[in-house]
Amino acid sequence: MVSIRSISSTPSSLTYHDLPWIVEHSEDRCTLCGRCTSVCPTEAIYLAYRRQRMPKLDLLQKKRGSDYRTFVGIRQRTDLDHRCIGCGMCSMVCPNEAIGPQVNANDERAHFHSYQKGDAGKRGGRRNDRTSLLDQISFNRISMLTDPALDAGRHEFHMNTLLGRILPPAEYIRRQAAGEWIPPVREIFPFIIGSMSFGALSPNMWLGLLQGVAYCNEVLGIPVVMCTGEGGCPPWVLKSPFLKYIILQIASGYFGWDEIIRAIPEMQCEPAAIEIKYGQGAKPGDGGLLMWFKVSKLIARLRGVPEGVDLPSPPVHQTLYSIEESVMKMIQTMSMAWDFKVPVYPKISGSTSAKSVLNNLVRNPYASALLIDGIDGGTGAAYDISMNATGHPIASNVRECYLDLVAQGKQNEIPIFAAGGVGKNGNPVQNGMALIMLGASGVHMGKYIMQAAAGCLGSEKNRCNVCNLGICPKGITSQSPKLYRRLDPDQVAQRVVDVFMGLRIEMKKCMAPLGRSQSLPIGMSDALGIGNKDAADLLKIKYTC
Amino acid sequence: MCRLAMKTAITPFSPYSVISAMEAMQEGYDGSGLGLLLRGVNFADYKYQAGDPILSGIAHTDSSLQRLNAFMEANGYALKYDHEFDVNPALVEAKDRYKYFLRVYRLPDTFKDFSQTQIDEQLMLTRLALRADGEQHGGDLTAFSFWPDVAMIKEVGWPLEVGQALGLNDNRITSRICMAQGRQNTNYGINLYACHPFFIQGIATMTNGENTAFVPIREYLSGMHYPGYMGYQSDSEVFAHILHFVVNQLKLPLQAYKHVITPLKTDELLHHPQGAFLKGLRDACRRLIIDGPNCVMGTLPDETTIMVMDTKKMRPATIGGKPGEWALASEICGVDAMIPDRDKSLDFQPMRENTVIVPPDRQEYTIWSQFDQFPQHQAA
Ligand code: SF4
Ligand code: SF4
Numbered sequence: 001m002v003s004i005r006s007i008s009s010t011p012s013s014l015t016y017h018d019l020p021w022i023v024e025h026s027e028d029r030c031t032l033c034g035r036c037t038s039v040c041p042t043e044a045i046y047l048a049y050r051r052q053r054m055p056k057l058d059l060l061q062k063k064r065g066s067d068y069r070t071f072v073g074i075r076q077r078t079d080l081d082h083r084c085i086g087c088g089m090c091s092m093v094c095p096n097e098a099i100g101p102q103v104n105a106n107d108e109r110a111h112f113h114s115y116q117k118g119d120a121g122k123r124g125g126r127r128n129d130r131t132s133l134l135d136q137i138s139f140n141r142i143s144m145l146t147d148p149a150l151d152a153g154r155h156e157f158h159m160n161t162l163l164g165r166i167l168p169p170a171e172y173i174r175r176q177a178a179g180e181w182i183p184p185v186r187e188i189f190p191f192i193i194g195s196m197s198f199g200a201l202s203p204n205m206w207l208g209l210l211q212g213v214a215y216c217n218e219v220l221g222i223p224v225v226m227c228t229g230e231g232g233c234p235p236w237v238l239k240s241p242f243l244k245y246i247i248l249q250i251a252s253g254y255f256g257w258d259e260i261i262r263a264i265p266e267m268q269c270e271p272a273a274i275e276i277k278y279g280q281g282a283k284p285g286d287g288g289l290l291m292w293f294k295v296s297k298l299i300a301r302l303r304g305v306p307e308g309v310d311l312p313s314p315p316v317h318q319t320l321y322s323i324e325e326s327v328m329k330m331i332q333t334m335s336m337a338w339d340f341k342v343p344v345y346p347k348i349s350g351s352t353s354a355k356s357v358l359n360n361l362v363r364n365p366y367a368s369a370l371l372i373d374g375i376d377g378g379t380g381a382a383y384d385i386s387m388n389a390t391g392h393p394i395a396s397n398v399r400e401c402y403l404d405l406v407a408q409g410k411q412n413e414i415p416i417f418a419a420g421g422v423g424k425n426g427n428p429v430q431n432g433m434a435l436i437m438l439g440a441s442g443v444h445m446g447k448y449i450m451q452a453a454a455g456c457l458g459s460e461k462n463r464c465n466v467c468n469l470g471i472c473p474k475g476i477t478s479q480s481p482k483l484y485r486r487l488d489p490d491q492v493a494q495r496v497v498d499v500f501m502g503l504r505i506e507m508k509k510c511m512a513p514l515g516r517s518q519s520l521p522i523g524m525s526d527a528l529g530i531g532n533k534d535a536a537d538l539l540k541i542k543y544t545c
Numbered sequence: 546m547c548r549l550a551m552k553t554a555i556t557p558f559s560p561y562s563v564i565s566a567m568e569a570m571q572e573g574y575d576g577s578g579l580g581l582l583l584r585g586v587n588f589a590d591y592k593y594q595a596g597d598p599i600l601s602g603i604a605h606t607d608s609s610l611q612r613l614n615a616f617m618e619a620n621g622y623a624l625k626y627d628h629e630f631d632v633n634p635a636l637v638e639a640k641d642r643y644k645y646f647l648r649v650y651r652l653p654d655t656f657k658d659f660s661q662t663q664i665d666e667q668l669m670l671t672r673l674a675l676r677a678d679g680e681q682h683g684g685d686l687t688a689f690s691f692w693p694d695v696a697m698i699k700e701v702g703w704p705l706e707v708g709q710a711l712g713l714n715d716n717r718i719t720s721r722i723c724m725a726q727g728r729q730n731t732n733y734g735i736n737l738y739a740c741h742p743f744f745i746q747g748i749a750t751m752t753n754g755e756n757t758a759f760v761p762i763r764e765y766l767s768g769m770h771y772p773g774y775m776g777y778q779s780d781s782e783v784f785a786h787i788l789h790f791v792v793n794q795l796k797l798p799l800q801a802y803k804h805v806i807t808p809l810k811t812d813e814l815l816h817h818p819q820g821a822f823l824k825g826l827r828d829a830c831r832r833l834i835i836d837g838p839n840c841v842m843g844t845l846p847d848e849t850t851i852m853v854m855d856t857k858k859m860r861p862a863t864i865g866g867k868p869g870e871w872a873l874a875s876e877i878c879g880v881d882a883m884i885p886d887r888d889k890s891l892d893f894q895p896m897r898e899n900t901v902i903v904p905p906d907r908q909e910y911t912i913w914s915q916f917d918q919f920p921q922h923q924a925a
Contacts, residue, residue, distance in 0.1 A: 409769045411768065515837045
């Protein structure tokens with residue numbers, strides 16, 4: 001008998017029917033190998049003894065009774081810390097297909113229990129919202145008047161974009177003639193691997209990414225670049241010729257910058273660009289945080305901090321008073337550090353003030369671009385409320401900024417890059433090209449790359465999302481060798497290459513029917529249609545249905 | 546789709562010969578209209594004095610004509626010659642044509658102290674003011690061009706019939722250059738202003754094809770807030786404006802036009818003698834890169850003629866002729882119609898990297914390749 005006292009009935013006691021994911025286990029197939037329990041990142045399941053009644057009916061003696069047997073089975077924990085996150089690792093390792101998480105079709109009560117120990121819920125990863133306006137946009141300016149003009153398979157396409165300040169033509173010619181400084185401009189692939197720091201990613205993951213990026217550049221001629229995120233860059237990378245594929249990020253924590261600055265004399269080449277982070281799409285206006293369990297020896301060394309301490313970046317650059325001042329001084333300082341040969345640009349979160357920041361940059365001769373990160377952008381660790389409900393969607397923000405530049409005749413003088421939900425439902429090219437046709441010069445994507453290149457388990461249905469806890473079951477975002485050994489960098493590299501080759505094909509398939517091949521269709525808004533009248537009006541694109 | 550025909554000759558000829566070339570290529574267009582530009586104009590009944598601006602357009606009502614007269618007078622332009630077309634109204638499709646005008650004016654005395662640039666500016670602003678006036682009055686006045694030595698005629702209908710309707714075969718007007726296009730507006734509405742050739746400050750182009758990069762280019766040109774960069778009833782109008790921008794505003798040599806609208810690839814520029822300059826030019830002008838299948842033909846105030854192709858070379862075009870007269874057309878039959886007695890071995894069909902240039906002396910044409918040295922001293 002189970003005594004009534006042992007039944008938990010505290011205010012926050014839950015049964016697994018209250019949790020977002022319910023682990024289904026078929027006892028008849030389970031051989032109790034224990035693989036699932038050992039791989040479960042949250043220890044949501046455990047092997048436990050169970051008692052089972054064996055009814056006993058002796059017909060001849062007309063006697064009834066019960067026998068009991070004890071056996072070993074799998075149970076699901078029901079406290080929030082150990083809840084099943086639906087990652088599916090258990091089913092992945094089970095040799096008998098005996099176990100797996102099921103989404104709870106009920107209203108799950110777990111939401112009401114998230115403020116535990118006085119803290120609000122937080123997670124790594126995704127916004128957990130399937131809807132995406134970008135997925136609804138179609139490319140429909142297809143001319144049937146002239147002959148169907150281009151063949152995506154056979155014709156040559158120019159798909160690269162420019163990162164760097166573009167001078168107005170007359171000014172360019174004047175400076176050329178006068179031998180004056182011309183701002184640095186990089187020709188890059190418009191899909192950029194967005195900032196994921198070397199602290200956030202495991203060593204195997206970033207090694208794989210870097211290898212893949214190098215292969216794309218050096219073998220395939222696709223000029224892919226990746227951004228480091230805050231937290232520096234391993235010294236051997238800084239001194240390697242691969243640095244030219246890397247955008248170094250500086251954020252308000254200034255982590256890793258000592259190492260970077262010290263390495264300048266030994267650099268063989270310049271980095272692709274410098275990104276100054278002021279904000280990000282998820283948790284805009286909030287700082288960054290690398291939690292202590294991800295601050296391994298290597299990360300501690302890269303960032304110049306002690307091992308095993310939390311590394312918060314303040315929400316603002318503490319040494320500067322205003323974004324104008326900050327943008328101005330940092331851009332100038334960074335440009336100077338590399339002899340005005342490296343594009344320097346800020347990254348801000350999508351917000352109503354994006355336009356003012358942009359106009360501020362237009363007037364700064366050293367500013368090279370603006371990266372706007374919308375609400376769907378990810379982050380390694382954020383409060384649920386920041387992730388779910390704080391921020392500005394990217395499409396209208398980019399469009400507004402672009403049209404503002406158009407009115408001034410300065411579009412693409414300061415290229416606008418967009419991020420935030422590109423490829424969140426698996427349609428990176430549709431999303432990216434839509435943003436480009438709305439006026440972006442290129443897009444950054446992080447989560448899509450993690451999913452496509454490393455098999456990240458996270459989904460927009462609140463699956464996994466424990467990146468922040470250092471227990472990433474795939475070894476993508478954990479600093480524990482036990483976990484990241486699961487990830488083979490060579491395979492990641494291979495997938496990176498697959499992805500970029502695939503993106504290129506899809507881009508051509510978009511561009512060819514629109515009759516575009518000579519340049520990226522930046523601002524080609526006449527090609528866009530959407531079956532939502534309000535969105536069409538706001539974005540100034542066609543309403544189609 | 547549309548077809549282009551253009552002839553340039555030392556001895557003035559009748560525009561009707563170019564319209565006949567259009568007829569030869571009749572299968573290439575739907576006959577929805579004709580656009581003509583004449584340069585180096587000669588009137589049989591009037592001795593035209595070089596430098597006097599010629600106003601071309603259509604007054605659709607009597608009152609618009611009176612407004613026009615009042616406006617020109619008020620601005621100090623004196624009418625020197627008013628060409629009367631021998632119109633056969635039965636052959637004109639549209640019923641609201643009150644008067645086709647082609648009038649020579651004398652510049653106002655107030656222009657005496659103006660620099661050439663200022664005069665050019667005034668001529669453009671005058672044309673734009675007339676156009677705006679027409680638009681304000683329900684489109685009752687259409688002004689195509691106002692420039693020395695240039696006459697423009699645009700009308701809806703089958704090209705040959707339009708020519709006959711306006712009596713263009715009567716030899717009363719001849720010119721040293723004639724550009725003609727059978728009209729069809731790609732993707733955008735039909736409108737008299739949408740008819741090629743397009744004109745701005747003496748620079749004119751016409752196009753066979755489609756410019757799929759139109760919207761971003763239009764946005765960029767409009768953003769310059771230069772008064773002449775307006776209109777855009779057709780995706781091809783930007784070709785004329787880009788040519789104007791390159792030659793008049795950036796003051797680059799004519800060859801730069803090709804480098805701006807269809808720049809070379811990065812790898813190609815790496816091997817180009819002035820690759821670094823051209824790469825920068827490409828970046829600075831990247832908003833003006835055209836796309837889509839196009840053949841662009843154009844003429845400049847000094848009577849230079851050019852022809853360029855888009856990068857894919859997906860439109861046909863041929864030049865042929867003999868010293869003193871050259872014909873450019875979408876199809877060889879068009880060239881045949883204009884200059885039948887030529888040495889056909891001199892015919893040339895430009896490729897994606899070529900700009901064909903017929904200089905004002907018209908002795909021979911040059912084929913300039915984008916891979917060649919670019920004539921820019923600063924870039925050397
Ligand atoms: S789905 Fe993941 S979290 Fe849930 S029980 Fe399986 S391994 Fe554990
Ligand atoms: S697999 Fe790793 S990176 Fe992906 S959501 Fe889970 S914890 Fe985060």
